[in-house]
Amino acid sequence: MPGVLAKKLALTKERLYGLIGLAIVLALVPVFLGFNFYYVLLATNVMLAASLVAAWNIIGGYAGQLDLAASAYMALGAVVTGHLLASYGLTPWIGMFLGAGLAVTVAVLVGYPTFRFGIKEVWYALLTSALVVILMRIYYLIYGSFETYIPHMEPEWLYLSFRRYEVYYYLLAAMVVIIIWINLKIKSSKLGYYLAAIREDELAAEALGIDVRRYKLYALMIYAALAGIIGGIYITLTGILSYRLFDPWLGIVTAVMGIVGGLGSIEGAVLAAVILRSLEEYLRGAIGATYPGSHLLVYGLILIIVGVLKPEGLASLIRYVKNKLFYRKREEVK
């Protein structure tokens, strides 16, 4: 039934145009940067953060679970893809999906008992943060502090082994667009309604027939899979396998960006990632040498500013601008 499929894949016109517009802008970024080696690398890092935050939005924004393990799932995707490539010459095109598979498996092993015992809020945050550290220790037990380097391999496209950053940029930019699209599809689906209800009030949601644990687990699995694939692409970019991939700080930063963006708003989440990550890189370049680590202060500062001025995050700002630009009658019900 192609008609049914087409309907499932379709977005509303407004959203579709927005997504196409975003794709065009992202495609042009390297051109504006004059294909400068260093700037394109920075832009690639920004896309990495944006795609990870977009994936996080599913568990953090829609389902309302303060998950701090984005870097764990990303690192699982990265180490599976990387080791299979370095040791067996397996193409990352397959490796990234195997990595995503492991990420989902770990997500289920951790998520099932977590949701079963109703672990929520700060306890959930602590537990997921601990997950990153535990996985780091496990990796350390196996590989030690040893760093594995992935050599350059040909053909380039098969092994995603490029000497310039543009391709990596475009791969991650494509991930950003795809993951935003997935977000929008979830939001307007039954899953999206159910996750929103769970986020707002678990007991009321359950009383309306929602199997809260099961739907939380769905959200966690989708997020882990996407983070795993992002990790698979990321490792072909850096080429260095190390326990440092399991980075608790990155897990926290991802959540912070999603929260600053305004919980549940995919536009806000991606915008926050782009702004914060760009600012961080800029500050690292501008004052990082004189005052090491000062760029990290940005997160604290921005979080305080957003918290005080705009508790709804950047999303409320976006909504405000949208309402000004395209005035629509509020009473109108679609």
Place this chain on the structure above:
Amino acid sequence: MPQPILRVEDVVKRFGGIIAVNHMSMEVYKNEILGLIGPNGAGKTTLFNCITGVYKPEEGRIIFQNEDITGLPPHVIIQKGIARTWQKVRPFKKLTVLEAVTVGALLRIPDVDEARETAKEILEFIGIDKSRWNRLGSEITLIEHKLVDLARALATRPKLILLDEVAAGLRPHEMDELAKVLLKVREEYKLTLIVVEHVMRFVMGLSERIVVMHEGKKIAEGRPEEVANNPRVVEAYLGTKPL
């Protein structure tokens, strides 16, 4: 004798030292409106929570349509056809009125667009003004939320609905409106209702039968006028709230 749709058999629920529901039994018949009254702390809400699976009773059984549903989780109970509203409101603050009711409708109608249509029909039926459908849960009044809560529950297409103080806070003419809506709802959806309410004028007028709870037990049962003149009921209410 008509078949009961719900049977509560000897249910006990304790909280530490407090026995909130103490060997409570009652029957609810198909298509009736049963008023469940009793002074504050009588155990009415706790009994609702036992029936809907929020709490698992320590003793006793709950039989719905000849099936033992004791201890099943809430999302399964509603699947069987028992819906409820909340005494202390539990709004979906960041969902619109229409979205909140759609969440309920999705239980039986997996397609979002169709569920939205059903949600609209129910909102119209309950009499929530169209201009409010796009308001967020955080933007509507407490009274409006009580109606949304009712609409949300109805959207799951229940056979039995438990209403925990829906009329609290309403003005007299609004209460009359609500009573009319509930009667209409019963006809339209072939519903059975259990109504917990402190406002006697409302519950006595609406219910065909009344069960009175006190200290976790049933102390009286019968037609509204019988119950109102029952000395045990009057005694239970003395010093708490005038009947």
